[in-house]
Amino acid sequence: MNVTELEKRLMDAARADRPSDRVPYAFEKRVMARIAALPVVDAWALWARSLWRATVPYAVAVVCLAAWIHFSAETMAPADQIAMDFENAVLVAVDESSIEF
Numbered sequence: 001m002n003v004t005e006l007e008k009r010l011m012d013a014a015r016a017d018r019p020s021d022r023v024p025y026a027f028e029k030r031v032m033a034r035i036a037a038l039p040v041v042d043a044w045a046l047w048a049r050s051l052w053r054a055t056v057p058y059a060v061a062v063v064c065l066a067a068w069i070h071f072s073a074e075t076m077a078p079a080d081q082i083a084m085d086f087e088n089a090v091l092v093a094v095d096e097s098s099i100e101f
Helices: 003-016 027-037 043-076 079-090
Strands: none
16 A cells, blocks of 8 residues: 555544544543642652661671771781871872972
């Protein structure tokens, strides 16, 4: 079947069967009542609930990391060496030759 002919037939059928302009009785009131009955979504409550649910996994992660840092620091290097390594890592970008005293 020709697509153009099919399209013409469908358009003719649509024009022949016009929809009614009549609105059902109290349609607007029913729609507004249904909208008013919908629950109001509180975004702040959803956000707070998800943050409270996340506290336990994050607390467990913090405890595990603290234990790992505590036990690995004792076996790898003394505390002074860790402090020196941290200071060197932080000050890598600073060119000490450009600093005048």
